[in-house]
Amino acid sequence: MKQISILGCGWLGRALAKRLLEKGYAINGSVRSEAKSNTLKALGISPYVIQIENTGIAGAIKSFVTDTDILITAFPPGLGRNPDADYAARIKHVLTSISSLSNCKLLHLSSIGVFGASQGEVDETTAPRPTTAVGNQLLEAENAVSQLGSNATIVRLGGLVGDGRHPVKQLAGKTGLPAPLAPTNLVHQADVVSFLTALIEGDFWGHTFHCVSPMHQKRAAFYTHECKENELEPPQFLSEKNDRNKKVLDTKSAELFGFEYKLAGCHFKDF
Numbered sequence: 388m389k390q391i392s393i394l395g396c397g398w399l400g401r402a403l404a405k406r407l408l409e410k411g412y413a414i415n416g417s418v419r420s421e422a423k424s425n426t427l428k429a430l431g432i433s434p435y436v437i438q439i440e441n442t443g444i445a446g447a448i449k450s451f452v453t454d455t456d457i458l459i460t461a462f463p464p465g466l467g468r469n470p471d472a473d474y475a476a477r478i479k480h481v482l483t484s485i486s487s488l489s490n491c492k493l494l495h496l497s498s499i500g501v502f503g504a505s506q507g508e509v510d511e512t513t514a515p516r517p518t519t520a521v522g523n524q525l526l527e528a529e530n531a532v533s534q535l536g537s538n539a540t541i542v543r544l545g546g547l548v549g550d551g552r553h554p555v556k557q558l559a560g561k562t563g564l565p566a567p568l569a570p571t572n573l574v575h576q577a578d579v580v581s582f583l584t585a586l587i588e589g590d591f592w593g594h595t596f597h598c599v600s601p602m603h604q605k606r607a608a609f610y611t612h613e614c615k616e617n618e619l620e621p622p623q624f625l626s627e628k629n630d631r632n633k634k635v636l637d638t639k640s641a642e643l644f645g646f647e648y649k650l651a652g653c654h655f656k657d658f
């Protein structure tokens with residue numbers, strides 16, 4: 388039985404853990420408080436309380452990673468809540484924690500935020516040109532992870548929706564929104580879980596993947612439609628020109644492991 392450790396067992400990490408448990412993997416999961424660790428225990432996940440700081444790691448990281456076949460980094464950069472968060476430094480601490488474990492693979496969950504908003508159409512061969520602080524940190528973290536070569540794979544996720552999460556909840560009724568024609572780059576939780584599971588089961592190491600639904604509707608059309616579908620007040624977009632044109636393509640997963648996005652149609656249900 389393979390042992391998988393999910394560092395940051397939150398909204399996505401828990402959904403992935405549930406699928407992997409069904410498949411017979413043993414799962415360690417980490418959160419930052421004792422109270423939340425009970426939720427993990429109830430799901431059959433071995434709970435750990437671990438906090439990754441700029442300066443080091445608090446908690447039982449050593450036993451969390453010992454005997455682990457795959458470590459998954461599933462905690463966000465956190466700059467929104469804490470502008471002083473140094474995500475790249477935090478990921479480097481994680482890398483140090485597994486540096487002596489030659490059999491431990493790393494599945495690093497990154498974000499399409501590594502690309503600049505005006506980089507146009509990008510695929511896995513495009514060099515990221517981040518334009519934000521978080522984008523720079525994501526890229527620095529990815530560069531550090533890449534040093535592991537065939538012992539690591541990076542997955543850049545699009546904006547996550549599903550299971551109670553959807554950007555229309557924040558956008559409904561808003562006015563003056565920019566970039567009505569910019570493409571959306573979203574992906575449903577169910578597709579991400581299937582994608583990561585397929586990647587783990589197929590042993591695809593040493594790669595960088597994009598995990599983004601091929602939907603790419605234009606922002607204004609998509610969010611207006613979604614608000615109407617869900618009886619929310621549609622948002623109002625500005626009509627002036629904007630250079631946001633990032634469209635993130637997944638060009639690898641279908642070819643390498645035959646992945647098909649289930650939620651690739653015109654709108655996302657189930658939010």
Ligand SMILES: NC(=O)c1ccc[n+]([C@@H]2O[C@H](COP(=O)([O-])OP(=O)(O)OC[C@H]3O[C@@H](n4cnc5c(N)ncnc54)[C@H](OP(=O)(O)O)[C@@H]3O)[C@@H](O)[C@H]2O)c1
Nearest residue numbers: 395396397398399418419438439461462463498544546547
């Ligand atoms: N949200 C998006 O649209 C999006 C887009 C692209 C990529 N991603 C990536 O997807 C992954 C999963 O995101 P999510 O939406 O599931 O996040 P989430 O729901 O916020 O869960 C994050 C988990 O990480 C833990 N955590 C947060 N900061 C930590 C730290 N400094 N040290 C240790 N643990 C920490 C949290 O602990 P507690 O449970 O105790 O709070 C929680 O369990 C992340 O890697 C994120 O960067 C997300």
